Amino acid sequence: xxxxxxxxxxxxxxxxxxxxxxxxxxxxxxxxxxxxxxxxxxxxxxxxxxxxxxxxxxxxxxxxxxxxxxxxxxxxxxxxxxxxxxxxxxxxxxxxxxxxxxxxxxxxxxxxxxxxxxxxxxxxxxxxxxxxxxxxxxxxxxxxxxxxxxxxxxxxxxxxxxxxxxxxxxxxxxxxxxxxxxxxxxxxxxxxxxxxxxxxxxxxxxxxxxxxxxxxxxxxxxxxxxxxxxxxxxxxxxxxxxxxxxxxxxxxxxxxxxxxxxxxxxxxxxxxxxxxxxxxxxxxxxxxxxxxxxxxxxxxxxxxxxxxxxxxxxxxxxxxxxxxxxxxxxxxxxxxxxxxxxxxxxxxxxxxxxxxxxxxxxxxxxxxxxxxxxxxxxxxxxxxxxxxxxxxxxxxxxxxxxxxxxxxxxxxxxxxxxxxxxxxxxxxxxxxxxxxxxxxxxxxxxxxxxxxxxxxxxx
Numbered sequence: 001x002x003x004x005x006x007x008x009x010x011x012x013x014x015x016x017x018x019x020x021x022x023x024x025x026x027x028x029x030x031x032x033x034x035x036x037x038x039x040x041x042x043x044x045x046x047x048x049x050x051x052x053x054x055x056x057x058x059x060x061x062x063x064x065x066x067x068x069x070x071x072x073x074x075x076x077x078x079x080x081x082x083x084x085x086x087x088x089x090x091x092x093x094x095x096x097x098x099x100x101x102x103x104x105x106x107x108x109x110x111x112x113x114x115x116x117x118x119x120x121x122x123x124x125x126x127x128x129x130x131x132x133x134x135x136x137x138x139x140x141x142x143x144x145x146x147x148x149x150x151x152x153x154x155x156x157x158x159x160x161x162x163x164x165x166x167x168x169x170x171x172x173x174x175x176x177x178x179x180x181x182x183x184x185x186x187x188x189x190x191x192x193x194x195x196x197x198x199x200x201x202x203x204x205x206x207x208x209x210x211x212x213x214x215x216x217x218x219x220x221x222x223x224x225x226x227x228x229x230x231x232x233x234x235x236x237x238x239x240x241x242x243x244x245x246x247x248x249x250x251x252x253x254x255x256x257x258x259x260x261x262x263x264x265x266x267x268x269x270x271x272x273x274x275x276x277x278x279x280x281x282x283x284x285x286x287x288x289x290x291x292x293x294x295x296x297x298x299x300x301x302x303x304x305x306x307x308x309x310x311x312x313x314x315x316x317x318x319x320x321x322x323x324x325x326x327x328x329x330x331x332x333x334x335x336x337x338x339x340x341x342x343x344x345x346x347x348x349x350x351x352x353x354x355x356x357x358x359x360x361x362x363x364x365x366x367x368x369x370x371x372x373x374x375x376x377x378x379x380x381x382x383x384x385x386x387x388x389x390x391x392x393x394x395x396x397x398x399x400x401x402x403x404x405x406x407x408x409x410x411x412x413x414x415x416x417x418x419x420x421x422x423x424x425x426x427x428x429x430x431x432x433x434x435x436x437x438x439x440x441x442x443x444x445x446x447x448x449x450x451x452x453x454x455x456x457x458x459x
Contacts, residue, residue, distance in 0.1 A: 016219045019134055020143040022196055024150040025189045026086055026127030027370075029093055030120050031154025032185060034062060034397075035300070036178050037113070039162035043175035048106040052405040060401025061110040062096075062117035066394035069121015074387025076122065082130035082199045085122055090190040092119030094183060101180035116182075117394075124370075125390050129382060132374035133201040136220040137447045141314035141371065148367030149307045154185075156300040163297060201379045201448070204232045231449040235379060245378075246385055250455035254376045255385065257439060261369035262393035264432040268327065269334045269425035270303075270361035272400035273354075280341075280354065295351055303358030303366075310363050318444040319368055323436040326364035331429035333357050334422045342419030365432070369393065375443050378452035 037044075041059050044050060050058060069089075076085040096116020103109035128147045135143040158178075165177045200219075203212035209229065216225035246255055266272060273280065314322060337353040373393075377385040404421070411420035443451050 012218060012220050013136075013139070016135060016139060016143065019196055019219075020131045020146055022192045023082075023086070023127045023130045023134075024146040025185070025192060026089065026123035027147040027150030028154035028157075029089075029182070029185060029189060030123055031151035031156075032158045032182055033093065033096075033116055033120050033154075035155040035158035036162060036182065037062065039159045040175040040178045043171070044106070044109070047175070048109075050106065052409055053402075054106065056402045056405045058106060058110060058113075060398045061113040062120065063394050063398035063401055065096075065114035065117020065119070066121035066124065067117075067391050067398060068114075069118040069123075070125045070387040070391040070394065072118065073122040073125035073390075074383045077126055077129065077202075077383040077387075078205075081202050082126045082133070083193055083196045085126040086130075087190060087193050089119040089122035089126070090186050090193070092116060092122070094186045097179055097182040097186060101176045121390070121394060124394070125383070125386055128370045128374045129386050130196075130199050132371070132448065133199040133379075133382075134197075134215070134219055136224060137445055138315060140375070141319070141444060142311045144371035144374070145307065145311040145314055145367045147370050148362075149304065149311055151366070152300055152304040152307050152362065156297055156304055157185075158182075159297040159300065201232060201382075204229070204236060205379055209233065228447065231447055232379065235449040235452060243381075243384060245381060246388075250457075251377075251381070254455050255389070257376065257441070258373050258385065258389035259392055260435055260439070261372055262389050263396050264327070264428070264435065265365060265369040265393055266396040266400050267425070267428050268330050268361070268365050268432055269337075269422070269429065270330075270357050270366070271397060272404050272425070273357070280350070298351070299355045299358050302355050303362035306359050306362035307367060310367060314367075314371075315444060318442050319364075319372060320436055320440050320442050322364040323368055323440055324433060326360035327429050327432035327436055329363075330357070330360035330365060331426050331433065333360065334425040334429060338419040338422030338426070340419070341422065342415065342417040344417065372443060375448060375451055376441070376455075379448070 037059055041055065044058055045055055048054075048058075073085055073089075076088065080088075093116050096112050096119060099112035100109055100116065103112065128144060131144055131147060132140060158181075161181050162174075162178045165181065166174045169177055197215045197218070198211070200212040200215040203209070203215065212232070213225055213229050216228050219225070220228075245251060310322065333353070333356045337357060340349055340353045373386055373389045374382070407421040407424065408418040411418050414420060441451075441454070446454075
């Protein structure tokens with residue numbers, strides 16, 4: 001009997017891993033879509049003769065769509081469910097991929113980057129929320145980190161595919177094939193989504209408790225399912241789901257934490273500079289564009305290894321310890337990177353410091369915000385709250401992409417190098433450490449309903 005129970009538990013864990021893996025493909029498309037422009041923008045600059053500000057807008061234009069996506073996604077996730085929202089995202093990403101490969105001018109390019117960005121924004125709400133809602137509490141951290149791991153894998157794949165494209169196609173059309181290449185993973189994701197069950201908490205919120213219980217049973221067995229279902233039903237009775245509830249004492253604090261997680265996810269360094277890695281390698285004296293793109297791929301590969309380690313450790317170590325270590329480490333690394341660019345050191349030193357920047361981001365600063373923004377809100381409010389905080393996260397991504405060329409230009413004039421821009425990241429990382437020390441809650445091993453109830457107790 002014990003062996004049968006253990007076998008059933010193992011099968012349910014495999015199922016939980018499988019559905020989380022499929023949902024995390026939304027993160028792959030996120031990483032691929034936003035990373036491919038980092039390989040292509042050095043061509044866009046020449047083809048369309050872009051100024052620094054126009055270059056920043058072309059690089060970050062998708063993030064504008066990503067800001068719109070969460071607001072639409074919050075409504076769609078409640079109305080149609082998490083899985084159908086991801087399907088709509090696939091359609092928009094496919095349209096964006098085709099039309100950015102064949103633009104007549106930079107205006108058309110930017111418009112359809114925004115369209116694709118709406119698709120990414122929908123995925124960025126629906127995918128991590130779905131994973132958090134379906135994962136057992138003791139596995140939620142690792143499964144939630146799969147979304148960030150998928151972002152990293154997408155970010156690795158895009159420049160690697162771009163490197164191959166540069167080698168086998170004429171330089172005049174290489175950037176077009178880079179954007180068209182996204183169609184394949186979009187199609188694969190759309191097919192896989194057809195096999196995902198609806199979120200059990202979305203089902204329960206619509207009174208479909210028997211279906212919700214069946215999904216929870218498949219995820220972690222009948223004992224867990226009954227206990228979890230009782231908590232969900234009790235929480236739904238107390239939770240009115242009114243938008244105004246987000247601004248009540250306790251929930252206001254949760255919302256503030258969500259906003260700060262979103263801000264630190266991007267302005268601690270890597271997310272701002274990530275879209276310009278190939279250009280940073282060029283700025284360090286590397287003239288071979290294909291080699292710059294290949295080194296870009298290496299930095300993301302290294303971050304993928306770190307994120308994989310974090311997937312295994314987050315449910316053992318906890319969220320707060322990882323955040324504190326990562327923010328302190330990033331403060332040191334960005335200061336070192338600033339020194340490297342200020343003193344105009346070139347060659348492998350640049351590759352080393354930029355690679356080091358991926359370590360704290362992959363460890364916590366990248367994945368934890370996506371995980372925790374989907375953990376900290378009640379079921380009836382979750383879609384709207386995640387939509388608001390995710391939209392703010394995309395606003396910070398857009399601001400970073402738009403401002404980084406301007407910041408480096410100012411730094412050149414003020415201190416004679418682009419190193420001063422990295423000093424700003426160091427200061428922000430110090431604030432991120434203080435935030436982790438004073439405000440960030442520990443959610444390891446707690447059910448979503450227990451986390452939501454804690455805000456009322458602490459109000």
